Amino acid sequence: MACTAETLAAALRAAAAVIAGHRAELIELDRAIGDADHGENMDRGFTAIVSALDTAIPETPAAVVKLAATTLISKVGGAAGPLYGTAFLRASGKLGDAAEVDGPLLVEALRAALEGVQARGKAVGGDATMVDALIPAVSAAEEASGSGIAAILSAAADAADKGAESTVDLVPRKGRASYLGERAKGHMDPGARSTALLLRAFAEAAK
Numbered sequence: 618m619a620c621t622a623e624t625l626a627a628a629l630r631a632a633a634a635v636i637a638g639h640r641a642e643l644i645e646l647d648r649a650i651g652d653a654d655h656g657e658n659m660d661r662g663f664t665a666i667v668s669a670l671d672t673a674i675p676e677t678p679a680a681v682v683k684l685a686a687t688t689l690i691s692k693v694g695g696a697a698g699p700l701y702g703t704a705f706l707r708a709s710g711k712l713g714d715a716a717e718v719d720g721p722l723l724v725e726a727l728r729a730a731l732e733g734v735q736a737r738g739k740a741v742g743g744d745a746t747m748v749d750a751l752i753p754a755v756s757a758a759e760e761a762s763g764s765g766i767a768a769i770l771s772a773a774a775d776a777a778d779k780g781a782e783s784t785v786d787l788v789p790r791k792g793r794a795s796y797l798g799e800r801a802k803g804h805m806d807p808g809a810r811s812t813a814l815l816l817r818a819f820a821e822a823a824k
């Protein structure tokens with residue numbers, strides 16, 4: 618499927634539905650090692666994105682992604698809002714004025730999103746954050762960059778699932794969960810899980 622402003626808006630709507638469907642799960646993950654609001658934060662943010670898209674769909678893919686970014690930054694407090702907001706903002710910056718996003722451009726945008734999260738939150742791989750889902754996702758996307766959008770995103774989503782799973786055995790070193798130290802071991806990081814859910818939603822929407 619071509620990746621245009623319209624199809625991107627549809628993918629964000631699909632992502633909002635997935636986040637709403639996993640709201641309780643994300644709350645429970647965050648209850649174990651944080652403050653039990655990640656599902657609420659993500660649901661509020663993506664519901665607001667859907668409302669913004671209901672008003673008008675911006676003209677370019679970059680503008681759609683930027684609308685998602687500014688909505689997340691303004692509507693979601695805590696750690697995840699600004700981090701995801703930065704991810705979408707950096708991705709939007711890569712898309713320029715393209716009317717359609719192709720595989721290589723998508724991969725560049727994903728790389729920029731990861732770099733944005735790391736610039737903002739200073740987490741590296743192994744810190745048990747969303748970065749542990751994003752790093753393998755971007756690597757997998759880069760390896761698949763010669764394929765179509767759907768194949769790139771589904772490779773990224775598969776890698777993000779594994780990355781999120783890997784956080785179970787890690788001791789968190791960033792964010793609220795780091796206050797628990799060793800006691801946080803045995804729990805999946807909620808932000809890594811939401812990253813994997815978002816990438817899967819985008820992959821499904823791209824089919």
Ligand code: ADP
Binds near residue numbers: 700738745747793807
């Ligand atoms: P808060 O922790 O402020 O309540 P959320 O619960 O919405 O915010 O989001 C928590 C998630 O944010 C964590 O599971 C983790 O993935 C991510 N996170 C927190 N701090 C950082 C950071 N410095 N870098 C990357 N991700 C982070």
Ligand code: MG
Binds near residue numbers: 653695
């Ligand atoms: Mg929280």
Ligand code: MG
Binds near residue numbers: 652654695696
């Ligand atoms: Mg919070």
